[in-house]
Amino acid sequence: xxxxxxxxARARCTRRESFVKLGLGxxxxxxxxxxxxxxxxxxxxxxxxxxxxxxxxxxxRYPQGSVTADPKAGIYIIHGPEGFYALxxxxxxxxxxxxxxxxxxxxxxxxHGSKFNADGAKIEGxxxxxxxxxxxxxxxxxxxxxxxxxxxxxxxFLRT
Amino acid sequence: MAKSLEDIRLRETRVWRSVFRTxxxxxxxxxxxxxxQNIFLHLFSVKIRRAALNFSVTWYLGTLSLSTFFILVATxxxxxxxxxxxxxxxYADMKDLQFVVSAGVFLRNLHRWSAHAMVxxxxxxxxxxFYRGAYRPPRExxxxxxxxxxxxxxFLSYTGYLLPWDQLAFWAITVGSNIMSAVPVxxxxxxxxMLGGNTVNAxxxxxxxxxxxxxxPLAAVVFIGIxxxxxxxxGGLYTGGTTTxx
Numbered sequence: 001x002x003x004x005x006x007x008x009a010r011a012r013c014t015r016r017e018s019f020v021k022l023g024l025g026x027x028x029x030x031x032x033x034x035x036x037x038x039x040x041x042x043x044x045x046x047x048x049x050x051x052x053x054x055x056x057x058x059x060x061r062y063p064q065g066s067v068t069a070d071p072k073a074g075i076y077i078i079h080g081p082e083g084f085y086a087l088x089x090x091x092x093x094x095x096x097x098x099x100x101x102x103x104x105x106x107x108x109x110x111x112h113g114s115k116f117n118a119d120g121a122k123i124e125g126x127x128x129x130x131x132x133x134x135x136x137x138x139x140x141x142x143x144x145x146x147x148x149x150x151x152x153x154x155x156x157f158l159r160t
Numbered sequence: 161m162a163k164s165l166e167d168i169r170l171r172e173t174r175v176w177r178s179v180f181r182t183x184x185x186x187x188x189x190x191x192x193x194x195x196x197q198n199i200f201l202h203l204f205s206v207k208i209r210r211a212a213l214n215f216s217v218t219w220y221l222g223t224l225s226l227s228t229f230f231i232l233v234a235t236x237x238x239x240x241x242x243x244x245x246x247x248x249x250x251y252a253d254m255k256d257l258q259f260v261v262s263a264g265v266f267l268r269n270l271h272r273w274s275a276h277a278m279v280x281x282x283x284x285x286x287x288x289x290f291y292r293g294a295y296r297p298p299r300e301x302x303x304x305x306x307x308x309x310x311x312x313x314x315f316l317s318y319t320g321y322l323l324p325w326d327q328l329a330f331w332a333i334t335v336g337s338n339i340m341s342a343v344p345v346x347x348x349x350x351x352x353x354m355l356g357g358n359t360v361n362a363x364x365x366x367x368x369x370x371x372x373x374x375x376x377p378l379a380a381v382v383f384i385g386i387x388x389x390x391x392x393x394x395g396g397l398y399t400g401g402t403t404t405x406x
Contacts, residue, residue, distance in 0.1 A: 039353075042353045044356050044357060047357050047358070047363075048361075049357055049359060049361060094335040094338040094339060095337075095338040096331060096334065096335065111331065111335060
């Protein structure tokens with residue numbers, strides 16, 4: 001037997017081997033398909049979660065120098081000397097709802113003790129980042145609108 | 161004496177013999193057959209070393225873990241009859257179980273305390289096996305199965321924690337799932353799939369309920385079965401000294 005014939009003999013497989021290959025191949029394809037279907041099935045296409053846009057009412061509800069918490073929406077509306085801004089009230093550590101403490105002039109997290117000041121900057125950990133600033137706009141009716149899905153760089157005040 | 165004779169007569173009836181083929185346990189062979197031919201007992205060895213029954217060998221921690229698992233199944237199924245995994249009904253159902261349903265508070269508390277006990281016992285079992293060196297070959301694979309069972313136990317605990325749908329449950333799962341999202345690359349996606357959304361909400365409650373009541377208990381039963389079968393296959397309980405493969 002020369003080298004070529006040897007190679008051919010090695011490449012040839014028995015009927016049983018080819019059926020095993022066919023079976024395993026089909027199982028592999030079916031398994032991959034089931035994986036894709038399973039992943040798609042487990043990912044909801046429609047979420048019945050609250051809208052990210054929050055109508056915070058007329059700006060004159062918020063006096064100069066006030067920090068107003070909206071725990072249901074998980075935001076703070078703050079009327080600082082330079083204008084309005086909104087902070088996310090969700091702690092950047094592990095997602096607990098923070099609380100504004102007017103006596104200390106600080107935002108604190110009840111879960112693990114992170115502290116932030118009124119412009120969202122981190123004072124104390126374990127949170128790694130400050131509270132994000134959220135996009136604020138004025139609607140056609142003159143209401144304050146907070147978009148919780150859009151963060152903006154700090155120090156972007158809204159003047160009315 | 162008369163009673164035991166009657167007992168033997170009962171065991172020789174046709175009905176009894178059709179159920180338990182081995183008859184009386186009069187000889188060692190019969191006793192061995194009684195274990196070997198029973199669907200539940202055949203996982204175990206027909207004979208064990210007397211030393212393996214000593215309290216000091218295992219402190220019975222594996223058996224105690226299994227007992228708490230049985231208590232959890234037996235109390236969990238009745239609790240399911242009064243519990244709707246929906247928002248906000250779940251919280252009201254939990255309160256009904258405490259204050260309205262007869263024996264509800266007993267079942268709920270037994271379920272809760274047994275869950276705590278099971279986590280404690282499973283850890284104690286693991287430490288006992290570790291410090292006695294019972295994880296060494298030929299039992300190394302059963303140690304791995306044990307680790308899987310530890311993880312299943314912890315996930316059962318974690319998923320059950322959300323079901324009362326109170327503040328403690330909500331924030332614990334919020335924090336826990338945010339820890340999970342810290343896993344590189346897949347963390348956020350995995351959190352989304354586990355919660356069925358971006359926040360701990362109705363979808364999360366339902367998914368945790370199904371995991372807690374169906375998927376994880378089934379996984380536990382399968383792995384407990386393998387765990388027990390492997391004790392026999394690995395030469396019985398470790399009683400100290402050197403062991404060899406069967």
